[in-house]
Amino acid sequence: MSQPVLSVSGLAKDYGNGQGCFDIDFELYEGEVLCIVGESGSGKSTLLSTLAGRLSADAGSVRFRDRAGSSHELTTLAEAERRRLARSEWGFVTQHARDGLRMNVSAGANVSERLMALGQRHYGQLRETAAQWLEKVEISRERLDDRPTAFSGGMQQRLQIARNLVTQPRLVFMDEPTGGLDVSVQARFLDLLRRLVHDTGIAVIMVTHDLGVTRLLAQRTLVMQQGRVVEAGLTDQILDDPQHPYSQLLVSSILQA
Amino acid sequence: MTETCHSQWQYNFAFLDENTKRMLRRALLKAVAIPGYQVPFGSREMPLPYGWGTGGIQLTASIIGQDDVLKVIDQGADDTTNAVNIRRFFARVTSVATTSSTAAASLIQSRHRIPETPLRPGQIMVFQVPEPEALRTLEASEVETRKLHAHQEYGLMHVKLYEDIARFGHIATSYDYPVMVNQRYLSSPSPIPKFDNPKLHMSPALLLFGAGREKRLYAIPPHTRVESLAFEDHPFTVQRWEQACALCGSHDSYLDEIITDDAGARMFVCSDTDYCQQQQESKA
Numbered sequence: 459m460s461q462p463v464l465s466v467s468g469l470a471k472d473y474g475n476g477q478g479c480f481d482i483d484f485e486l487y488e489g490e491v492l493c494i495v496g497e498s499g500s501g502k503s504t505l506l507s508t509l510a511g512r513l514s515a516d517a518g519s520v521r522f523r524d525r526a527g528s529s530h531e532l533t534t535l536a537e538a539e540r541r542r543l544a545r546s547e548w549g550f551v552t553q554h555a556r557d558g559l560r561m562n563v564s565a566g567a568n569v570s571e572r573l574m575a576l577g578q579r580h581y582g583q584l585r586e587t588a589a590q591w592l593e594k595v596e597i598s599r600e601r602l603d604d605r606p607t608a609f610s611g612g613m614q615q616r617l618q619i620a621r622n623l624v625t626q627p628r629l630v631f632m633d634e635p636t637g638g639l640d641v642s643v644q645a646r647f648l649d650l651l652r653r654l655v656h657d658t659g660i661a662v663i664m665v666t667h668d669l670g671v672t673r674l675l676a677q678r679t680l681v682m683q684q685g686r687v688v689e690a691g692l693t694d695q696i697l698d699d700p701q702h703p704y705s706q707l708l709v710s711s712i713l714q715a
Numbered sequence: 716m717t718e719t720c721h722s723q724w725q726y727n728f729a730f731l732d733e734n735t736k737r738m739l740r741r742a743l744l745k746a747v748a749i750p751g752y753q754v755p756f757g758s759r760e761m762p763l764p765y766g767w768g769t770g771g772i773q774l775t776a777s778i779i780g781q782d783d784v785l786k787v788i789d790q791g792a793d794d795t796t797n798a799v800n801i802r803r804f805f806a807r808v809t810s811v812a813t814t815s816s817t818a819a820a821s822l823i824q825s826r827h828r829i830p831e832t833p834l835r836p837g838q839i840m841v842f843q844v845p846e847p848e849a850l851r852t853l854e855a856s857e858v859e860t861r862k863l864h865a866h867q868e869y870g871l872m873h874v875k876l877y878e879d880i881a882r883f884g885h886i887a888t889s890y891d892y893p894v895m896v897n898q899r900y901l902s903s904p905s906p907i908p909k910f911d912n913p914k915l916h917m918s919p920a921l922l923l924f925g926a927g928r929e930k931r932l933y934a935i936p937p938h939t940r941v942e943s944l945a946f947e948d949h950p951f952t953v954q955r956w957e958q959a960c961a962l963c964g965s966h967d968s969y970l971d972e973i974i975t976d977d978a979g980a981r982m983f984v985c986s987d988t989d990y991c992q993q994q995q996e997s998k999a
């Protein structure tokens with residue numbers, strides 16, 4: 459088997475009030491989707507932000523292997539290097555599109571920004587690439603010059619995906635990307651996401667409190683409670699035969715719903 | 716600025732006290748050492764409201780000496796209210812000689828233009844800057860823009876140019892056109908027309924920029940590379956006019972359109988009044 463994209467061991471982020479995330483261990487491989495589930499306040503977003511270096515870790519290690527095969531220790535990485543990786547190797551999709559998009563510039567500019575940050579300077583090519591990505595996320599290329607404010611919630615989330623995937627990152631972090639969407643829109647979004655993950659081979663770490671999302675997308679799942687991982691493993695195993703009482707509760711509540 | 720103003724002996728030379736001038740000069744030295752980098756300074760109360768060039772005035776005050784010859788322009792003209800006020804102010808608080816001739820000046824304070832007459836080594840230009848941060852319309856947070864500069868992350872600036880082309884078919888930004896100084900710092904050239912941008916590149920004169928409200932100053936030292944941002948398929952271009960100046964016949968100066976009578980008749984004349992004058996005299 460190939461080397462993991464991400465290896466996490468003993469990771470902790472302590473807000474100082476007993477809250478945060480603690481003793482986190484897992485590995486993530488290319489093309490894999492890992493879901494982090496748990497109730498509100500269980501530390502899912504904290505873990506995601508700590509992995510992405512948006513919050514500084516208090517203990518443990520996060521090793522990232524880049525495209526060229528070099529390994530980086532993210533917990534001690536210099537800010538400049540972290541930002542370089544964030545631009546070229548990662549994506550981050552947020553729950554609220556307004557946090558992840560520039561609402562005051564066109565869809566085309568939103569998709570092109572990362573390419574321009576990496577030095578692409580040909581307007582015609584940028585535009586064509588952006589148009590192709592809009593189509594990949596099922597937005598008509600006619601909408602290239604429209605601002606995201608003119609888009610529905612589902613379109614905004616798909617635009618966020620295009621904006622992140624355009625530079626072909628190796629790893630994409632997503633924090634409840636379907637949180638604000640209607641159920642019918644959600645299904646279509648997840649379907650698209652599954653296809654893109656399959657086609658591009660990116661690795662995804664997705665926070666969700668919806669076990670339905672987990673079942674549809676994730677090969678592996680971490681169940682969190684009070685800042686700790688209480689169960690980790692293959693998604694099917696966890697959903698079909700949860701071992702920890704808290705996982706059992708989560709699974710039974712979704713089955714009843 | 717009126718005759719009821721206190722007379723000269725009550726002020727220190729050039730109005731500012733020596734400590735303030737030293738503080739400004741230290742900031743200027745740093746600015747010269749790091750071309751295009753915005754250096755914070757403790758902006759002082761000036762006898763003019765912000766928006767009237769307080770940043771430029773403080774820089775001029777900190778570097779002007781007895782032997783300097785000062786020229787002040789606003790929109791290229793020496794005789795507009797703002798230019799006249801600032802020139803009078805310095806004449807009163809320094810007694811230095813003033814001029815409208817670009818060639819005769821050692822120090823030129825400007826709002827909106829770089830003179831047409833090429834600058835020469837030894838001259839210093841001081842620009843009045845309303846907004847020193849080229850990224851500000853795209854990123855409101857000062858903390859964030861400082862990070863973008865620190866990490867040289869300037870993709871955002873091209874977002875604006877991209878947006879221009881998407882909306883207007885070309886880069887519509889025609890003044891305060893963003894530049895890359897010394898291949899490192901993205902900078903605002905102040906609200907000069909993009910016509911003047913090429914004059915920044917490898918200028919033999921020292922170019923200083925002061926923003927009073929924002930308390931920032933920066934510099935383009937002599938012979939520094941200054942590149943106007945663009946796309947490969949939408950290269951940087953400057954304004955061109957079909958006609959020549961109606962007064963002096965110049966074909967290569969920046970022209971203003973002026974309305975000449977109540978019927979709305981128009982003509983195009985040089986915005987640089989000193990240059991226009993020189994051209995007319997040399998033809999006469």
Ligand SMILES: Nc1ncnc2c1ncn2[C@@H]1O[C@H](COP(=O)(O)OP(=O)(O)OP(=O)(O)O)[C@@H](O)[C@H]1O
Nearest residue numbers: 473475477478497498499500501502503504505667
């Ligand atoms: N900046 C902070 N300072 C102190 N405590 C915080 C801070 N941010 C979050 N917390 C606490 O840490 C815990 C984990 O929060 P986190 O946002 O990671 O939870 P979550 O699992 O993402 O919840 P949700 O599903 O509601 O988004 C919560 O108890 C929260 O109140």
Ligand SMILES: [Mg+2]
Nearest residue numbers: 502503504633
């Ligand atoms: Mg959360």
Ligand SMILES: [Zn+2]
Nearest residue numbers: 960963985991
């Ligand atoms: Zn003229």
